[in-house]
Amino acid sequence: MDDQNSRDDAPDPAAFIRANMRIAAVPSVPEIRLYSAHPASGLWRLAADAEDAGEEPAPPYWAYQWAGGLVLARHILDRPETVRGRRVLDLGAGSGLVGIAAAKAGARSVLASETDRNGIAAIGLNAEFNGVDVRATADDLTGAAVPDVETILVGDLFYAADLASRVTAFLDRCVAQGVDVLVGDPGRAHLPHARLQLVAEHAVADVGTGSAVTTKPSAVFSFA
Structure with a gap:
């Protein structure tokens, strides 16, 4: 009964994000504004929700802007011809920054793949706030068939060995x-x-x- 009550009292991710995170211009990409974490966000409550439901709580990577996503979004907005008119997948989308940049740059369609359900909620809210259409999926596409897209955007997914191995094998199949x-x-x-x-x-x-004060050099690469 206690476990059921705990789950019933758990915050709805979208409602929690609206209530506790702040909409702010993205560092280095001010054309886009996202629901962003701050010291009083209380993101631990969403992690506790996953734990109560018997799931492995995931770090809230989706709540922060990573350098790889920032540099990719910046590049796409500076060079919209990169995605204009194309079917695009934002792999490991986090809160949707790169996919939103692609949609703003004129992509024909954008699919954002993010396995954290809290990130899925953030993608929907952020896309709506920025006035673009981004479809989100919680499926782990790295083990699936090559998706029906023309361009895949990968922002900062090579920080852990096991993840990097899966992503590299998936991209090899796609290329x-x-x-x-x-x-x-x-x-x-x-x-x-x-x-x-x-x-x-x-x-x-x-x-x-x-x-944007604390910066580091970051790069955009083509994967061959």
Whole structure:
């Protein structure tokens, strides 16, 4: 009974985000405004909700802007021809920054893939606030068939060895079937350098800084 009551009292992710996170211009990408974390957000409550439901609580990566996503979003808005008129997948979308940038740049359609259900809620809210259409899925696409898209955007997914291995294998399959892939990354430990060709560089804020003052060089690569 106590477990059931705990689940019944758990916050709805979308309502929680609206009530506790602040809409703010994205560092280095001020054209886009997102629901963003701050010290009083109380994000631990969403993690506790997952734990009460018997799920493994995931760190709230979706609540922060990572350097790889920032550099990729900046590049897309500066070079809209990169995605204009194309079917786009934002892989590991977090709160939807890169997908929203693609939609603003004129993508024909945008699918945002994010396995954290709290991130899914944030994607919907952020896309609505920015006036764009982004469809979100909680499926882990890295183990699935090559999606029906023309461009895949990958912002900062090479920070852990197991994740990097799965993402690299998935992108290899996609490229083999003619899908274009762009990767944004500040040089994380498991970046597959042998498969990457530099496209552009920008200095952008890194995860958790919440400010454009503290920046680091980050790059956009094509994946071959």
